[in-house]
Amino acid sequence: MSEPAIRVDDISFSYGDIEAVKGISFEVAPGEILGFLGPNGAGKSTTIKILTGQLTPRSGAAQVLGVDVTTDDPEMQANIGVCFEEKNLYDTMSATENLRFFGSLFGIKDVDTDGLLRRVGLADRAKDRVSKYSKGMRQRLMMARTLVNTPKVLFLDEPTDGLDPVSSQAIRNLIKEEAARGAAVLLTTHDMHEADELSDRVAFINEGKLHAVDTPESLKLRHGKRSVTVRLREGDTVTERSVSLEDADAGELLKTAVASPDLMTIHTEEATLEAIFIEMTGRGLEG
Amino acid sequence: MSRPVSRASVLWAIVRKDVREYTRDRLWAFLTVFTLIVTVGLYWVLPDDVDESIRVGVSGISDPLFLSGLETAEAEGLDLVVYPSAEDLEAVVAREADAFATGAVATVIRHDAGVNAPEGADKVNAQLGLAFPDDFVAATSAGERTNVTVYIDAAVPDELELAMSSLVRELAFAIAGQQLPVDTSNPMEVFVVLGEDRVGNQASARDGFRPIFVFLVLLMEMFVMASLIAKEIQDRTVTAILVTPARIGDILAAKGISGAMSGMAQAVIILIAIDSLTPQPALILSLMLLGSIMVAGTAMLAGSTGKDFMSTLFWGMAFMIPLLIPAFAALFPGTASTWIQIMPSYPLVQGLVDVTTYGAGWAETLPELGGLLAWCVALFALGWVVLRRKVQTL
Secondary structure (H helix, E strand, C coil), rough: CCCCCCCEEEEEEEEEEEEEEEEEEEECCCCEEEECCCCCCCCCCHHHHHHCCCCCCEEEEEEEEEEEEHHHCCHHHHHCCEEECCCCCCCCHHHHHHHHHHHHHHCCCCCCCHHHHHHCCCCHHHHCCCHHHCHHHHHHHHHHHHCCCCCCCCEECCCCCCCCCEEEEEEHHEEEHHHHHCCCCEEEEECCCCCCCCHCCCEEEECEEEEEEHHHHHHHHHHHEEEEEEEEEECCEEEEEEEEEECCCCHHHHHHHHCCCEEEEEEEEEECHHHHHHHHHCCCCCC | CCCCCHHHHCCCCCCHHHHHHHHCCCCHHHHHHHHHHHHHHHHHHHCCCCCCCCCEEEEECCCHHHHHHHHHEEEEEEEEEECCCHHHHHHHHHEEEECCCCCCCCCCEEHCCCCCCCCCCCEECCCCEEEEECCCCHHHHHCCCCCEEEEECCCCCCCHHHHHHHHHHHHHHHHHHCCCEEEEECCEECCCCCCCCCCCCCCHHHHHHHHHHHHHHHHHHHHHHHHHHHHHHHHHHHHHCCCCCCCCCHHHHHHHHHHHHHHHHHHHHHHCCCCCCCCHHHHHHHHHHHHHHHHHHHHHHHHHCCCCHHHHHHHHHHHHHHHHHHHHHHCCCCCCCHHHHHCCHHHHHHHHHHHHHHHCCHHHHHHHHHHHHHHHHHHHHHHHHHHHHHHCCC
């Protein structure tokens, strides 16, 4: 088994009296996407700030690529890519200039700006100043900037927040490509569909505490209802009946329903990640 | 794959980025060019010469030798008017009488005399008067001590008292052919001590405004840097840099370098444009370099306190106004008050005045260089600490 790219062991952090992260532990393997699911203020961004060296944990230990995050080691920073929630780009500079500048901070003289911008669909706007970009274009440029040093670990903080479906999908595809390349990805989001689509595993975080870390399928299996909904026509009306798969006569009931000429639809009821999150934490993801 | 990256290349990359941002900001680029053009234009519009002609009333003259001495004095910019007596002279200076040019000797009419002024005669009232004793020529020729009474209107600057003392000495020298111990006493002001003769060496308006113009350019630089630093903090672009191999020290050093570089560049441009980089270019450039670093430190302070454009403007003004005071104080002759002398910008302004106006050298400017260096270190260190704290708490 390969060494984890990110290893977090019981870290805590407080902003004054407010405990933002309370003793969380998890690991992310190379090539794995870990979806960090939680509402606003749950501690997702604080965890990323700790792991990227912007904040020092009050207690616990964390390593990225085997380097203690509190040591302020440029070697670690040279191999990570961070996509911030806020669009912190230089407005007066073009996309190419932004990428070249950040490349130079990594010691890269010949940044493949064309290739990066092509990947995020901005090749034709490479020379435009960022101040002329739409929100979606800025976010795509943020992703391109994150990849400028071909990082081994990606920290993506709400990378598709507030974007149109096309831009969101473009960024999701990019994340999948990076994971396929072998990069470990820590993705924070409160979009359960995104987490479901992208994540190999998801971590539920609320009020600074981790409530679960598992694959979406396992969570659904463990917390889902395992039931089937049958819709039958009865004259001019439609009746809907839920059949629990745990019941002893579930097989017979379903056989009858399938044989009935009044059967309209039959489908499984799968638990959503949001429903599981609410069940485990007692609050929704949009908070 | 990790790549080794040197601190110098990181620093250089940030400096280049800062300069690029600076030149791309239309508002600041416009204000920078505008300030340069306006200050240079104003400098050349201001008069370069000084009307040093001072009307001085004299009494007690009759000797031809004495008169030849007076002609010499007139050539140095003194408009001498001969009054009939010391009493008349005192009355005119005390504004109790008017003097009229009616011949070799003026006619003095007291206000309470009820006599009309001579028709067509110009009023030749003096605010300064020298009452020579009857034995002045005889005493000075014999090398004996003598006294000259100096009458001075209360509104006359102190410097003119010195000029009067100097004039009396010159007259004594012209008569006796050697330096003599002549005392001048001023019954209205107690006593006037003989001092440096600045007649013919007065600072023109152009000279007076020079430090203001140069300092104005540096202050504009402070505004620009403060604004760019505040923007970097507000936009959180600084955090994007901090998750790369760049360290916070690189960012702060780059801000200092780019701020000092652009301040220095503009100061040199304006000094060349106003023809003030000579005769001590190395000394002037040293003063400007220290001034630029001090201003960069102040910009770090102002930039880290500002939360938006308006608050940056406010804090910029709060720092700028006190720093401008010594520059304005340089417009007025005499020694600046102690509280002005302890302002950070005072050594820079005074150093510039001494070097560019009075031709001071390294030795004479050493106190200003020392004071400026101390302020430079203090403000830059303070700016560094405050900005570092600000960035760390983002």
